[in-house]
Amino acid sequence: MADDSPRPGPRFRWPMEWLGILPFAIFALLFLILPTMRIVLGAFQTPEGGFTLQNMIDLNTDSIRAAYWTSIKLSFYTAALGCAVGFAMAAAVVFGGLPKGVRSPLLTFSGVASNFAGVPLAFAFIATIGPVGLITVWLRTEFGINLRAMGFNLLSFWGLVITYLFFQIPLMILIITPALDGLKREWREAAAVLGATGAQYWRMVALPILFPSILGTFALLFANAFGAVATAFALTGPQLNIVPIKLFAQIRGDVLGNPNLGYALAFGMIVITAAANLLYIWLRVRSERWLK
Numbered sequence: 001m002a003d004d005s006p007r008p009g010p011r012f013r014w015p016m017e018w019l020g021i022l023p024f025a026i027f028a029l030l031f032l033i034l035p036t037m038r039i040v041l042g043a044f045q046t047p048e049g050g051f052t053l054q055n056m057i058d059l060n061t062d063s064i065r066a067a068y069w070t071s072i073k074l075s076f077y078t079a080a081l082g083c084a085v086g087f088a089m090a091a092a093v094v095f096g097g098l099p100k101g102v103r104s105p106l107l108t109f110s111g112v113a114s115n116f117a118g119v120p121l122a123f124a125f126i127a128t129i130g131p132v133g134l135i136t137v138w139l140r141t142e143f144g145i146n147l148r149a150m151g152f153n154l155l156s157f158w159g160l161v162i163t164y165l166f167f168q169i170p171l172m173i174l175i176i177t178p179a180l181d182g183l184k185r186e187w188r189e190a191a192a193v194l195g196a197t198g199a200q201y202w203r204m205v206a207l208p209i210l211f212p213s214i215l216g217t218f219a220l221l222f223a224n225a226f227g228a229v230a231t232a233f234a235l236t237g238p239q240l241n242i243v244p245i246k247l248f249a250q251i252r253g254d255v256l257g258n259p260n261l262g263y264a265l266a267f268g269m270i271v272i273t274a275a276a277n278l279l280y281i282w283l284r285v286r287s288e289r290w291l292k
Helices: 016-042 062-095 100-113 119-129 134-143 156-183 184-191 198-226 232-240 243-251 259-291
Strands: none
Touching: 016 232, 016 259, 062 100, 062 119, 062 156, 062 198, 062 243, 062 259, 100 134, 100 156, 119 134, 119 156, 156 198, 184 243, 198 259, 243 259
16 A cells, blocks of 8 residues: 655755855854944944944044044055055066066065064064164165154154055055956057057056056055054054054053944944945956956
């Protein structure tokens, strides 16, 4: 006699390939998503936990406005200089006829240097071109060149700009090199057939195609510099009025600190860096349509 009882359906099995990204998902949840949510909530809370807009209103003070403006200038200058120098170096490697053995070490060094920041980077620059650094003392004793007397001070705004370029330029090289590789040889040959010079090819063909990549990388470098705190604090201490240092002063637990104002400062940084990163992603998608 046939068994007419219903058979159990197939069991649901979680795709095993998702286990590969589980550590990343947990890491992102614990150290990115949850802290960001805490910052956003804290920016609109009183110390007792009630809702308030006073923290956002308190951002409109002379000291905090000056800190944001200094951070924006620092990020803009380092991003602009990083893009210019990094583009020139990448173009020299890709199109400049340099030996093939130069490219691999340069990209390897750029991969390391773009992630080298914080206290070790600050100490390296202080030991090199600080007030009693190796190069500073060598220039003064051997050539009579006194960098301090000439107005150069590593522990200042422009000293921080020079320090930031150590990781901004390599980051530009890493990102723009694939875009330069994507320029097709047929485009240059077609421009030459039509009578275009090398300068005209770059001005009318190559740079318009690369412009979204360059502008997107500029936005990424801007966000990278805007959020850096360890290098700035280790190099200049609290004497430089930028947002990350002011934020650190608010949340480190001092009696005079205001953690909720610190959350508001961090919220402003999140908005600016998120806008810069979204601009980078959008421009990168646009540039990839040409460079495929």
